[in-house]
Amino acid sequence: MPSEPSGNLxxxxxxxxxxxxxxALRAGQKAALGVLYDRHAGLVYGLAMKALGNAQEAEDLTxxxxxxxxxxSSYDPKRGTLRTFxxxxxxxxxIDRLRSRSSNRQMxxxxxxxxxxxxxxxxxxxxxxxxxxxxxxxxxxxxLSTEEQQILKLAYYDGLSQSEIAQQLALPLGTVxxxxxxxxxxxxxxxxxxxx
Amino acid sequence: xxxxxxxxxxxxxxxxxxxxxxxxxEAAQFEQVLxxxxxxATEVAQMQLALETTYAPAEVxxxxxxRSRVLAAVPTPFIQSEPIPDLAQTRQRFSLRTxxxxxxxxxxxxxxxxxxxxxxxxxxxxxxxxxxxALTVQLQATQANxxxxxxxxxxxxxxxxTIAVQNLPPLPPGKVYVLWTVLEPAAPFTTDDKDAILxxxxxxxxxxxxxxxxxxxxxxxxxxxxxxxxxxxxDAAAPQKHVGAPxxxxxx
Numbered sequence: 362m363p364s365e366p367s368g369n370l371x372x373x374x375x376x377x378x379x380x381x382x383x384x385a386l387r388a389g390q391k392a393a394l395g396v397l398y399d400r401h402a403g404l405v406y407g408l409a410m411k412a413l414g415n416a417q418e419a420e421d422l423t424x425x426x427x428x429x430x431x432x433x434s435s436y437d438p439k440r441g442t443l444r445t446f447x448x449x450x451x452x453x454x455x456i457d458r459l460r461s462r463s464s465n466r467q468m469x470x471x472x473x474x475x476x477x478x479x480x481x482x483x484x485x486x487x488x489x490x491x492x493x494x495x496x497x498x499x500x501x502x503x504x505l506s507t508e509e510q511q512i513l514k515l516a517y518y519d520g521l522s523q524s525e526i527a528q529q530l531a532l533p534l535g536t537v538x539x540x541x542x543x544x545x546x547x548x549x550x551x552x553x554x555x556x557x
Numbered sequence: 558x559x560x561x562x563x564x565x566x567x568x569x570x571x572x573x574x575x576x577x578x579x580x581x582x583e584a585a586q587f588e589q590v591l592x593x594x595x596x597x598a599t600e601v602a603q604m605q606l607a608l609e610t611t612y613a614p615a616e617v618x619x620x621x622x623x624r625s626r627v628l629a630a631v632p633t634p635f636i637q638s639e640p641i642p643d644l645a646q647t648r649q650r651f652s653l654r655t656x657x658x659x660x661x662x663x664x665x666x667x668x669x670x671x672x673x674x675x676x677x678x679x680x681x682x683x684x685x686x687x688x689x690x691a692l693t694v695q696l697q698a699t700q701a702n703x704x705x706x707x708x709x710x711x712x713x714x715x716x717x718x719t720i721a722v723q724n725l726p727p728l729p730p731g732k733v734y735v736l737w738t739v740l741e742p743a744a745p746f747t748t749d750d751k752d753a754i755l756x757x758x759x760x761x762x763x764x765x766x767x768x769x770x771x772x773x774x775x776x777x778x779x780x781x782x783x784x785x786x787x788x789x790x791x792d793a794a795a796p797q798k799h800v801g802a803p804x805x806x807x808x809x
Contacts, residue, residue, distance in 0.1 A: 390745040445577045542578075
């Protein structure tokens with residue numbers, strides 16, 4: 362009864378996989394969104410904070426991401442994990458916000474300076490995802506070829522699609538896929554000690 | 558049928574799943590392997606962790622109130638729209654002309670379907686409004702010597718009802734009474750950490766009485782999910798915090 366907390370809501374949902382929760386959510390079970398939020402809000406908000414550097418904007422973006430997930434996203438649980446989908450969506454929307462912020466600033470500067478273009482480089486965009494990688498991570502990355510590193514970074518970190526990467530690096534699509542997967546597998550094998 | 562797949566091929570398939578780049582054929586293959594070997598989920602999680610350890614920043618917990626803001630931004634009950642197709646893929650697959658032709662065909666079809674859907678919806682809503690029996694709940698005082706009582710009448714078809722209370726203790730300044738709908742812990746509705754949904758906040762007159770119309774949660778249409786209704790005293794500024802003990806209550 363209300364005087365005593367009885368733990369979190371819907372324990373049966375708590376035990377479901379992300380894919381099952383997405384199915385429940387698409388069937389109209391709003392409680393599934395709460396469970397997904399509890400699992401992944403830390404990742405989304407962490408990425409948003411890193412990219413935007415502002416708590417208010419990061420909160421707005423986090424809300425935007427989960428509302429998008431509830432209202433119907435292109436996520437297909439058969440093709441990939443929800444976390445990767447959320448991470449890439451968050452980065453892509455963060456970059457949109459930075460661009461819009463930057464173009465607003467350019468307009469304002471142009472207006473203030475009487476038509477002088479703003480030549481300030483978009484620093485947050487470049488620095489946003491640059492993290493202090495641990496020594497273990499640096500060692501693990503060193504096991505990958507330069508191309509594997511580059512492809513993984515473009516795919517996960519910059520959120521480019523495989524075909525965009527293929528075009529950018531002038532490589533066949535199949536090669537991009539294979540190198541990304543081999544690269545990740547090497548990371549997994551090298552990082553075993555710290556991830557297990 | 559057990560699927561035999563070399564370990565390194567399976568690992569690469571898992572890597573593709575974690576990167577979200579499986580082709581439809583690979584996705585079908587992965588789904589089959591996962592169904593046969595659910596333990597692969599652990600390897601998926603490890604691979605995900607390796608990817609995030611390398612490329613994602615540390616997780617940061619958002620302020621606690623963001624959760625309720627997110628949930629409040631999604632209407633209840635809500636119907637999810639069709640998944641939005643990936644625009645880049647759509648662009649590759651269809652020429653503009655195909656898209657326009659499809660759109661025109663869809664518009665013609667939609668016009669025809671519209672009347673059909675309307676009549677279906679009308680029929681469904683007519684059936685629905687006759688589906689559930691009205692519910693009358695007498696709430697008794699939780700303290701043996703308290704004269705407090707309440708009566709809640711609910712029509713689950715319209716989700717409208719009334720609450721009438723008597724002899725509740727007078728409200729101190731800054732306090733308010735709250736009617737809660739308490740659900741089974743596993744019920745598929747968003748509740749607070751006491752499995753309750755704030756149903757109505759109200760004040761009482763100097764005799765501790767009040768009567769008013771209420772709107773109840775859709776959970777009343779699946780009555781098995783509702784375990785109890787209860788009235789507590791809460792802070793008027795934050796009744797949703799749900800810190801008061803029940804003053805009157807009734808099991809369902």
